[in-house]
Amino acid sequence: MASSPVDTQVLIVGGGIGGLTLAAILQRLDIPCIVLERSSTHTPVGAGISLAPNGLRMLDQLGIYEKVLAAGQKLRKVQIWRNDSQWNTLDWSPCEAKFGYPVMSMERHHFQRLLHEAAGGEEFVQYGAKVVDVIDNPSEPGVKVILDSGKEYRANMVVGADGIRSVVRRCLARDEGMKEANTIKFTGRVHMSGITEPLANLNSEHLGVANWMLYDHATLTTWPCHNNSQWFIGVAKSEDAVATDRSVWAKCTEDTINKVYGEGFHPFAESGKMSELVNKNQRILASNVFQETEFPSMSRGRVCLMGDAAHSMSSAFGQGGNMAIEDAAVLANLIQANRDSLDNAAPFLTEYSDMRCKRAQDVVKFSFRFILLHGAILPYGIGKLLRWLVYAFLPASTWLWYLQWLYGYQPTVDALGTPTKASK
Ligand SMILES: Cc1cc2nc3c(=O)[nH]c(=O)nc-3n(C[C@H](O)[C@H](O)[C@H](O)COP(=O)(O)OP(=O)(O)OC[C@H]3O[C@@H](n4cnc5c(N)ncnc54)[C@H](O)[C@@H]3O)c2cc1C
Structure with a gap:
């Protein structure tokens, strides 16, 4: 009997959020797949993560949502601060009734483990x-994937x-003959992020309360996690402006973060200073901020891209x-629909790219514009004025109304049936 020309039907390179979500779906559909992950073990990554209704519905279908609810924290309110004066409080709790799911925050490595x-x-x-x-x-059966060890699949x-x-x-x-092999570029900014232990000075009123801190020199957000632990994330200009393709992860310490944010006010610190939260961290890290600069296709032949590989x-x-979860849902539907002809994947991978490019482009643009608004980065004082008008006066209902385009699109996999929560 001739041996199969392929080792598996679907080979996924990368075991991060997108790759693991797709693998979890394919397991349930009984479609053979393998994930190849370069890390040597399944290690804790990152500090925290926020999951929004557009991703949570797919997780619900996979049975992961209930676990996210148990380990994470629903976002109830967003308090917006300009230095130490409060501009506004947005009541985010109607999000769940409006979109079927809340915004959840949780420890990132816990999510990765799920x-x-x-x-x-x-x-x-x-x-x-x-x-x-x-x-x-x-002209060859299957796509060949080569590892650094020399092993091939x-x-x-x-x-x-x-x-x-x-x-x-x-x-x-390379295969497309593109001069520029990478259109995802370093923005000259760096994320600094960390997660605290549960803050003993907080109580049940503080559960689910996020704080957006708009300091004169930088911005920082704290997101509420389980038991009033907080994950914080700030974006600042990189001191090393030429670090075009290198992570600054390894160099980050409490001092790095405190140098930028330590003296800033924070309402959850007994001392009033952000350094108090930074010093209660369990894990901190930094990574360069990258962004897509132009949109090549998300597929070529029998190979496609998803998540940050496609649209950082x-x-x-x-x-x-x-967005990586959304990609996984859309791609899995197409794989399922073509499961009997996976040896002819190119046509439906083109369809996948066509289906996803516009949405990805919209969300990348939105994320970029949100940075401009959040950091008041527009000339002649327009940025500051606009930010003040939007942040100090827009009620949460207007934010949630606007976010219909983002949160309201919740792709799932038809063959997996109704998500648990939606069926209740
Ligand atoms: C500080 C920070 C905060 C963020 N907060 C949020 C948030 O709150 N909510 C949100 O939705 N997004 C957030 N993001 C973005 C989110 O982390 C990414 O968009 C998401 O992780 C993308 O998932 P992915 O699967 O595409 O890639 P990743 O999660 O990066 O996974 C890629 C995987 O591929 C592996 N890999 C790489 N190269 C190879 C190779 N050659 N061979 C084999 N394996 C390889 C890597 O080791 C990794 O495990 C944040 C990002 C940062 C930096």
């Missing part, structure tokens, strides 16, 4: 598997879910992970 379990754990996710090349020769289709510095994306650009965006409105 996805890892849903994707079938180490049986399906191969760690220490760093992909260095992807070769899609139409073949699959009927390959999904590049390998994040901002995607190798798969670079291979596609600022984290300002917490959408990059949610």
Whole structure:
């Protein structure tokens, strides 16, 4: 009997949010897949994450939403501060009734663990598997994927879910003959992020309360997590403006963050200073902010991209992970619809790219414009005036009305049935 020309149907490069969500869906659809992840083990990553209704519905369908509810915190209110004076409080609780799901925040490594379990754990996710090349020769059966160890795999289709510095994306650009292999560019800014232990000075009134801090020199947001622990995230100009493709992750300490934000006011600190929260952190990190600058296709032949590999965006409105989940849902529907002809994946991967590009482009633009608004980055004082008008006077109902286009689109996988919450 001739052996199969491919090792698996779907090969996913990268075991982050997008790759693991897709793998979890394919497990449930009984479609063979393998995830190749370069990290040597399943390790804690990041500080916190916000999950929005546009991503939560897919997680609900996978049975993960209930676990997110147990481990995370619903966003109830957003307090907006200009230095130490409060501009506004937005009541975010109607979000759940309006969109079926709230905005949830939780520890990021916990979320990653939930996805890892849903994707079938180490049986399906191969760690220490760093992909260095992807070769899609139409005259050969399957796409060839080569690891740094020299090991090779073949699959009927390959999904590049390998994040901002995607190798798969670079291979596609090379095959396309593009001069610029990477259109995702360093913005000259750096994210600084951390998560505190539960803050003993807070009580039940503080649960679910986020604070947007607009300091004179920088902005910072604290998101409420379980038991009044807070994850904080700020964006500041990188001191190393030429760090075009290098993470500054390793260099970040409490001092790095305190140097920028430590003296700033924070309402949840007994001392009133943000440094108090930073010093109660359990894990801090920094990473460069990248953004897509032009939109190449999200597929070529039998290879496609998803998540940050396809459309990196600022984290300002917490959408990059949610968009990776959306990609997974849309792609999985097409894989399911074509499950009997996965050896001819190119046509439906083109369809996937067509379906996702516009949405991704809209969300990248929105995230960028939100940074301009949030940081008051418009000339002649217009930025400050606009920010004051929007932040001090717009009620939450107007924000939520506007966000219909973003939160109201909640792709799921038809073959998996009604999400648990929606069916209640
Ligand atoms: C500070 C910060 C805060 C954020 N907050 C939010 C938020 O609140 N909400 C939100 O939705 N988004 C948020 N984002 C964005 C979100 O983290 C990303 O958009 C999301 O992780 C993208 O998922 P992904 O699967 O595309 O990529 P990733 O999660 O980056 O996963 C890529 C994976 O591929 C692996 N990999 C890379 N190269 C290779 C290779 N050659 N071979 C094999 N494996 C490889 C990596 O190790 C990694 O595990 C934030 C980002 C930052 C930096």
